[in-house]
Amino acid sequence: MSTKLKVSVYKLSSCAGCQLEFLNLEPVLLDLVGAIEFSYFPMARRRYEPGPYDIGFVEGAVTCGEEIERLKKARQECRILVALGSCACYGGLPSIKNWTPERVIVSRVYENSSLIHSIKAYGIDEYVQVDAYLKGCPVNKDELVEFIKGTLLGIRPRLRPHSVCVECKLNEYECISVIKREPCMGPVTTAGCGALCPSRGKACDGCRGPANDANAESLARTFSEYGLHRSDIVRRFRKFAGLTQEFSRGADAV
Amino acid sequence: MAVTRTSSVPDMVVLSGELWQELLKLVTAQYKVIGPVRRGSEHVFAPVKDPRDIDMAYVTTILPPKKVFHQPFQVLFSFDTEEGTLAEEESGEEKVLWGIHPCDMHAIAILDKVYGIEYPDPYYLRNRENTIIVAKNCTEVGENCFCLSMGTGPALRSGYDLLLTDLGGRYLVEVGTEKGRKLLSGLELVPAPRVVLVEKEKRLSQARQKFKKRMITQGIQELLEENFRHPIWEELMRECLACGSCTMVCPTCFCYNVVDKIDLDLKTGKRQREWDSCMLLEYAQVALGQNFRRDRDARIKQRIYHKLLYYEPQFGTLGCVGCGRCIGACVKRIDITDVVSRLAESVESDR
Incomplete structure (x- = not known):
């Protein structure tokens, strides 16, 4: 492989715990950056490189209109789009609010609800097509690496589907x-x-x-x-x- | 006098108190011993360093002792695409499997056929040949045990290197092979009198009275063949969680999957196999997503029919040894003996 895969990491409504798992890959991190390049990863790098990217990891649930816009842009600039963690896969923890009226939820947290334009929390495939799902709260590091290796080799990564x-x-x-x-x-x-x-x-x-x-x-x-x-x-x-x-x-x- | 006694180990001895402790100490000092030890409120077979960790009163273990021969995860070899394939080194260390119950011994005899005859499996056979088996007859019976119905317990007749029977505070030790005799060679022993066999038989017939669970085996083949479309399968489909636990804990299940664990340099890695299960949805999936057993009831039937019907033509024996692990591991308490009984009852009431 002559050129490294360009990777981007996006954050929607989330705790950032899943993207932190990239940095927790310490034992293999150097090997990893030998194979891929973090072209857009605000948590880890100050310098951004413009798209298009080979793999885009999206963390977090979609909980407001502005995030839908950012998500659709991410989809456009990435060849492979990955839901990183259960928030991006299913709505995750933010989705527990979905069974309570929006007004009640907002008033429980914010004094001035006029500033909040929150919508029901969904996983990202509610709005864009998703190529792979890495589940978990947070994602499993081994699965994350397994997925990257599979992508580098052009084969289907082995992610356990059973119980x-x-x-x-x-x-x-x-x-x-x-x-x-x-x-x-x-x-x-x-x-x-x-x-x-x-x-x-x-x-x-x-x-x-x-x-x-x-x-x-x-x-x-x-x-x-x-x-x-x-x-x-x-x-x-x-x-x-x-x-x-x-x-x-x-x-x-x- | 002591010299002549130690030089030839008798076929049958009774060990109690100090001598028993001495045997345990001797064996654990000389060999890698794998025996039943506590884990929480359950038991597992695990390496034993201190003989006091062995719990001879165990009823069953989470995984059967087959895991020593057919390991849950087994590295087959490591590879380097630039250097060519390298075989994985296996330790030739002799092991002792301590305290195996008759049901599990029968299961090992079935696996010996699976992995030893038509397509000899080098990994299984290497582990098997390096292991000395100390079996133990069952004088106590667990709530899920039904080996008596399957003819696989509570007494063992063959297949062991040494056989233990608890006579209450002392153990009858019978020698099965020269490998087994070797374990006793460091002790000063006198032959047990023949009359001790009467005591052994008494203990075992007492054990036979303790079974609460029973499997109907008479006419079981016809019963299953004729009831492939019975409503019970639909009921089980609604109950079963398809979690795969029943097959993971089964001592006669032998399916595995082979996966490559590739390193990040994408040049080196390991090929390993791990247990697989016909209860899992992806098991019967082939290219392009086609699945031959998509419905849960098809998988439930596959498990039960394989154990009780399809093993016979394959291996000349039923595939269930009555250990009861699948019953104990099931969150929904699905009970293979109960399924068969209910089929038999419904046939009976139709007549």
């Missing part, structure tokens, strides 16, 4: 659901995190959104059997990916 349970079992973590009877989202959530939360004895939060054959209704019934109140079940399914068809079925199941 978190598979990784839990492969690593022999104690089952949070069966043993502790806690409402673990693992059985319906996309793997790729290495079952991070269960490895620490904590129930999966569902941050990576629905797995490829998520049966959320059935899991919601089990949560109900574990004694979870209906509103708590709804909250669990709406925390990161409530807008997805799969998780909205879970929220509506009981």
Whole structure:
């Protein structure tokens, strides 16, 4: 490869935790910048180079009209557009506001609501075509590197599409659901995190959104059997990916 | 006198107290021992340094001991596209697998056929040949155990290097092979009297009384063949989470996927394999996205029919050994014995 891939990183409504993961790639960061060039990455570089770019990573949910404009421009200047993290994939944490009237949400945070032009929080594919989704809150560093390598080689990167349970079992973590009877989202959530939360004895939060054959209704019934109140079940399914068809079925199941 | 005793290890000995502790110390000092240890409220097979970590009273483990031979992640080789392919070095270290239950021993016997006959698998066979197996008969029975129905327990007849039976505070140790005898060679031992076999049989028949779970095996092939369109499959489709746990914990599942882990220089990397599962949607997906088992009920049926129907012509045995792990691991408490019983009941009521 003679010229490096030009990469841009954009930020919409988000905590910046996903783009921070690029900088957390320390052990391979030097190898990485040998293969790609961060042409537009305001968090890490003061100097910007103009597009077009080979890969554009978009972090964050779309929550106002101005962001739609910036997103559409990003789409235009990038050959491959990637949703970086669950906010960009599904709306993520900002999307928890979507089930409360905008006026109520705004007045809870801001004194002068006339300055706020907030709309419902969506993932970026509500407005533009997306070529790849890197899920998670934050994204998984290994998956991020795997994706870049795949793109450099021109092959499909291997991103685990199945449930978190598979990784839990492969690593022999104690089952949070069966043993502790806690409402673990693992059985319906996309793997790729290495079952991070269960490895620490904590129930999966569902941050990576629905797995490829998520049966959320059935899991919601089990949560109900574990004694979870209906509103708590709804909250669990709406925390990161409530807008997805799969998780909205879970929220509506009981 | 002591000299003649140690030079030949008898076929059958009873060890208690100090001698038992001495055996554990001796074996863990000389070999890499993999035995049942606690993890939270569950158990796993893990390397044991201190013999006190071994919990002989374990009922079951999260993953079966097959993981020692057919590893969840196994590097096949590392490669360098400029230098050519390099084979991965394997340690030839002899291991001891300690305290394997009869169900898991039967499962290993099935995997020996899968990986040892038609297409011998060098990775499996290397791990298998380097391992001494110390099995343990079951005198206690877990809530999900049904090996008695499958004819795979609670007593083991063959396949072991050493066989242990808990006689209450002391262990009967039977020698199966010379590899097994080697483990006992550092101890001063006297042959156990034949009468101890009566005690062993008493303990095992007591264990047989303790089973609560039962699998109907008589006529099971016909039962499954005739009920491929039974309404129970639709019901299971609504319940099953398709999470794959049942197949991940199964001691006879043998499917794997092969993936390349390429380094960032894009020139070097490792080819590795890892366990795969027919319960996962992507398992039967082929090029251009076509999927032969897109529906969840098709995958549920594949799992159950493979274990109880398709193994027989392939390997001459049922593919289920009654360890009960799939039942214990299922968030929805889907129970393979219950599925078969309900099929049998519905056929019965139709008559």
